[in-house]
Amino acid sequence: MLGLPLVFAAPAALAALALLAALYLFLRVTPPRPREVVFPPLRLLIGLDRKDTTPAHTPWPLLLLRILVAGLVVLAMAGPVWNALPSANDRALLLILDDGWAAAPAWQRRVAFAQAALDGAARSGRLVALAPASHGGLELSALDGRRAEDALRALAPVPYAPSHMATLPPIARFLAANARADVVWIADGVELGDTNAFARALGEAVEGHSLNVVLDRAPPLALSGADNLSGALVAHLVRAGLAARKIGLVRALDAQGRLIGDAPFDFAAASAIDAKFELPVELRNQINRLVIVDEPSAGATWLTDERSRRRRVALLSGASADVAQPLLSPAYYLKRALAPFAEIREAPPADGDPIETLLAEKPSVMALADMSVPPGAAHDALANFVESGGVLLRFAGTRLAAGEDDLTPVALRRGGRTLGGALSWETPKHIAAFDKDSLFFGLAAPDEVTVTRQVLAEPEPGLGDKTWARLADGTPLVTAAPRGKGLIVLFHVTADTTWSNLPLSGLFVDMLRRVVARAGPAPAETSGAGAIDKQTIRAPYRTLDGFGALGAPPADATPITGDFSGPAGAAHPPGFYGPPEALQAVNTLGPGAALAPADYAGLTIAAGGLDVAAPLDLTPWLLLAALVGFLVDGFVSLWLGRAPRFARPAATALLLVGALIGATLHMPAARAADTTISAQDADAARETHLAYVASGDATVDETTRLGLESLSRVLGERTSAQIAEPIAVDPAHDELSFYPLIYWPIVAGRPQPPALAVARIAAFMKDGGTVVFDTRDALNQTPGGDSTPEGLWLRKLLAGVDVPELEPVPRDHVVTKTFYLIDRFVGRTEDGQTWIEALPPPDPNDRTPRPARAGDSVSPIVVTSNDLAAAWAADAEGRPLYPLVPGGPRQREMALRGGVNLVMYTLTGNYKADQVHAKDLLERLSH
């Protein structure tokens, strides 16, 4: 309409705009509301000649406002829709929706766009067909708007790139059946699944129809591999076209989805780039998958499995008979040293040649401890392994020294060297600092590592270059030499402690770590090895969805064989396959794959792409504006009329109610979360309060309140604890965690609190709070007699609570020492026993004098029967409220001291049990 993207649902209503002129005339002659004044001499006015009877006109701004309001209402009734898609025809609409992984990052907007298109079609009653790329050759059926929406909502991106060509025949049939259809292709812009061929074919198929290709402004990114190299894990990123995002983060996650590390990337002008995770190898081994942050798609997720993660070290020891004494076996030391960062494979006993068996496991490092390799099939296999990139790690020993072997980095002198032995004058040698070109450079050579015996290298040219570690006198200790693509490393000492104590040191672990990290991934398979692996069937374990989230595999995912290497597809969605202990990863993109932008030559590409704003129904906004105008008009009229004062509040209230109704009608979104904190909680959190549980008996509660108030006052006067006034809590409703101590006077006649309250009290006690139960029945108790009603009540209450073992407060319990030195807790009576959590028994071997003992925490429960609060209770002038038994100011003072100690105990815990205070306490106790 008028070049604006504005469409009216009910244009006929606009005719009512003509009424505005009538409204103008009407308003023009209606004067504003007069202001009313009370005027006692009214009688004098009546009958006066009114010379000027022209009524005042409505001021023109008000007039304009009112006409505007009316106009807005009329417009709103016409149902204007902003940005409505052109839908003023009866052509069928065909939505082709790319739903491969490349569509996942912008999936919400794609669906929103499709939804908008469907809405537009539904408004004009057009038939709609939906053709997702992943549905292949399924026949298309024309749906009405609502069912098409349901179908759209059921769609989710698939984690692979579906083939577009399969969808072409149904589309062609649909186009043939519906003359003049509008085809909208919401495409992902990546050449995946024959996009280019499909684009060409579609261009031919839509002859006579209209076709629009809708593209997101940024093509997707993807991960096309990750290599766990020495020193860093390198993730390979690719992007489809230069319009894609340039910078971002790659995130490494472990199997539980926890963050391991982030690596930034910047494509600059390239379409492929690497991101490096420079992490310790142990952490890198934990990496389970890599994801591109803010790129939720299966393509931007790279799963890593055992193959790329672990350096597999095959371990073989020449000593075979030392199974009985495993701690003396060199293999034991190697295993312990390698275990933190490598996966160790050992030869199963008596199963052919151990070397060949181990090589079949595809290790990256082959460690031979004191073993010579005589020529033969095993020697050839080992040589082949090294040539093709394996690392052979050897340790010297008597067997190596005695044998003939060419798989050593340097030629060895037959017969070793013994240092510090009986027939030698030399002392055990230390290790010299590592050279700069050594692999071990940077490691500290500790002094305590000594070498007593070793095999010697024949002096030869280039020996220095091959030496990675040497003794203090320059004798090579570790030598290495490349062979083929691989490497041979020789430790000139044994892997056990017979020749040196190197295997006992941390240096040994660090050296092995570097050697293993130096090794690349397992060398390519030699013929004959791994045949078993290939044939294993691996069932899908966890698979990715289109957004790159791991989940249960779909029903139609089929198992893979061990040699599966192709990119993922509908049958094999990306994910982990196989048993959980040996998972094999299948990734969306093959290793080294590249992404290319799709070529939509010859097709119409819609301007704006997905970013076309969704149609906006303007009706509520217009009504809102009308309401606001109406309110403004009301206020202005009020102000102009200046009605008598009493009328104003009513009118204002009316207007406010109107405004509120309007706001709730039209602005339902703005609702603050309802997280109100009760005033009591806020108050309790600001200051320390003593709390008591209201029993429901008014006298007892008032006594308790006054008692705690008096105790709080005494605490404030005598101690540094500043306690605010006590608070009555209801454990069923109030938050208890603010209170260090809750005083609970037991009244037998009251109903038991609900189970919820008991549970919360139990939680309070578990979390470190202390509850003082006061049964107040010391006078009714008979030693060895029946329980009092209060005691029974308390027992019933605590039936559901995990109460620790209790004991009468021992004389050396810290609660008797926390502020005053007291021996018991007296209240209104002084005969009752006070129970507290039993302390662990004192250590019989501990002879140090301990005047105070305490457990690890504060006792969660104190049970007394002396009616403490009644003894504390005093009126506002400090006069006691209750007589004591037997009585006397001394007893009252002792009651207060007991209360002070209890509170200080809950506040300071076992602080006074610290030996620091022992001397003072002993001194005070002795006087």
Next chain:
Amino acid sequence: MAQAQPERRIRQEATSLAQRLPGLVVAARQVAHTLLHGVHGRRQSGPGESFWQFRPFISGEPAARVDWRRSARENRAFVREREWEASHIVWIWFDRSPSMAFASDLAPVAKIDRAAVLALALAEIAVRGGERAGLIGLTPPLASRDVIERFAEALAANERLHGASGPLPPVALVKARSRAVLIGDFLEPAPAVVESISAFAARGAEGQVLMIADPIEETFPFVGHTEFLAAAGADRLRAPRAQSLRADYLARLSAHREMIRAACATRGWGFALHRTDQSASQALLSLRARLAGPEPISAARSA
């Protein structure tokens, strides 16, 4: 709703006069107190209790008048004169009709409050001055020291029983030579007011009329489209341009006043106008002065 509201408000305020009375009593006491200084007795000899003066005996007088004790000191005979303490009755009435309950934004108090303060204070002064005061239609003439309280009680009781009073004083048994003080806004039609005054005057009473007016009634500052409501009743007047009414209104008002003033003058009554934005003591002082002005002389003559 808007029509009923002002009436209700005024009615409420009028009925709450009883509640405001304690405050008014205090105010009246204060106002009266400020004027009591220097108002002592009649300051002339006459029948009374307290000593006034000795004067030389004039021959021909009854010998019993001679004050022998005084005369014994000198050679002349002296007569002891006492201060004149004739007790007159001051009848007070103030308007308690709804229109009196009006207070505009320009006035600090409602007209009825001012009227009540003046009436009570005047009663106090009269009683202190040895006269008796009574509320017309409510109390007999009283000479007690707590006349204000007595009046207030009578007012409150009447207020509770009958509500607001009529706009004009009831013609009560006002005896000749007693004095009447009528306080009100007298906005009723002038002939009715005049008739009411002449009814008092016909009984031989002399008196004062104090007309209370709100400043807004005097100035008529209204502009624009205004609807005027009566203080009581449903009367209303809509004026599209209130300012055009001003001149006519003021003329009418002064004519109305002039008529009442003339009626008072011809009957020997005093007339005064009091605006509620003026101080109460000022009005009271002039009222008292006018009450005590020529009156004692005539009273002396009559005595």
